[in-house]
Amino acid sequence: MRINLLLKYIITTIIVSSTIIPTGNAQGIQFEESTFNEALAKAGQEKKLLFIDCYTTWCGPCKMLSKIVFPNDTAGAFFNKHFINLKMDMEKGEGKTLSKTFRITSYPTLLFINPENQEIVYRVCGAHPNVRWLVGEAQKAADPNQNLPGLSARYTENKQDAPTVLRYLNGLAAASMTHERDSILHLYLSSLSDENRYSEDNWQIIESQVNEPYSIGFEHLLKYTPGYRQSIGEEKVNEKIETVYKYAVSRFIRRKRIPAEQFPQPTFDRLVSLLKEYNGKNASFYRAELNLVDLVQKGDYKGVMDALDGTEKDPAFSDDKRFYFTWVNLNYLSECKDPVIINRGLAWAEKLKPYLSTPAMKRSWLLMKSALYAAKGDSETEKALKEEAEKMK
Known part of the structure; x- marks a missing residue:
């Protein structure tokens, strides 16, 4: 008995080890040199899924x-x-058509397709250098209990079971099927009764799936905030709301003005409106950041510096926020043509010196100053500051 157990242990160890350590005769994934339809037909004949990189x-x-x-x-x-297995360049030949057919919007996207109906059973967006990650995702694709058709079937059978709904939402989110995920989330939240709305399971759905302030899910959270605070805890709920706003604001922060035709003005206006009603953690800081974005988009660099002056003694600005806010303001000035405004920016740059606690911060500060001197036309100082920054690498 002990010998059998020992033998089983040795065999298991060998199997596990072989899945982690590549052998000397590495085969790797064998990709077909064929068209999409040819690969699809071969997958059908061999009763396998078609994987497309x-x-x-x-x-x-x-x-x-x-x-x-x-x-x-x-x-x-x-x-x-x-x-x-098939590799497909999405910008050449039939890849262009497949990109539209399968709604490929980011790269890499890894597709697992049922050859019988060309249905996507699993989709992965992004990459990781760990082989275990790739094999783990592929195992989900091959498992009818974890791939999208399987998750959809279980959801259809029990649309009111929070854990089942959450697994399906997670699958849709992982596949970047945002529209489908939002639709399912809206249906589920709309169906909740007052009796079960504030359960821990439902909070898990909100915590993991509600990430945009413009979404139906966030409207639901704001509408029922008092109840969630009472059942889940004020700190958790407030932190969730603040995090949603934090990342929404951060997506508007750039170092240069965005061309007007590319700037999402309706979304920006919606966020400004929402933040007017928000009085939680970092509320004034987020409003100040959006005000900065608005001034930059209008090309009002004097207004940018005036806004910066107005926050100098604002208690809402901690040291780290003050450094970040000031640094972003001054980076925007690199596109300003008024030397008076640029000089105001350089004077403010000196006020950041007490906050330069790491080499990375000092390097960013030097590069920011070099950009301001470049805007002034002082190429000699610009070059000297860049050289100093290079030494900080």
Whole structure:
């Protein structure tokens, strides 16, 4: 009995080790050199899913997958057994058509397709250098209990079960199927009764799926905030609301003005309106940041500096926020043509010196100053500051 157990242990150890450490005869994932329809037909004949690596030639993470992950023998062992594999440049030939058909919006996107109906059973957006990550995602694609059709079937059977709904929402989110996820989330939240709305399971759905202040889910959270605070806890609920606003504001912060035709003005106006009603943590700081964005978009660089002056003694600005806010303001000035305004910016830059606690912060500060001197036409000082910044690497 002990010998059998020992033998089982040794065999298990060998199997586990072989999935982690590549062998000397690495096979890697074997990709077909064929068209989409040919690969699809072969997958149908062999009763396998079709795996497509949707890439572009300029995509860094795509290159990483091809160089590091796909050649690994552990990846090859699983993929070559369970899938017919195809690489497709989404900007050339039939890749352009497939990109529209399968709504590819980011790279890399990894598709797992049922050849019988060309239905996407699993989708992965993004990349990771760890082979275990890739094989783990592929296992979900091959598992009818974890892939999208399976999750959808269980959701259809029980649309009121919070854990089931959450698993389906997570699957849709992982596949970047935002529209479908939002639709399911809206249906579920709308169906909740007052009796079960504030359960811990439902809070898990809100905490993981409600991330945009413009969404139906966030409207639901704001509407029922008192009840969630009472049942889940004021700190947790307030932190969730603040985090949603934080990331929404951060997406508008750039170092340069966005061309008017590219600026999402309706979304910006909606966020400004929402923040007018928000009085929680960092409320005044987020409003100040959006005011900064608005001034920059209007090209009002004097207004930018006046706004900065107005926050100098604002208690809402902690040291880290003051450094960040000032640094962003001054970076925007690199596009200003008024030397008077630029000089005001350089004077403010000196006020940041007490906050330069790390080499990275000092390097950013030097590069910001060099950009301001460049805007003034002082190429000599610009060059000297850049050289000093290079030494900080």
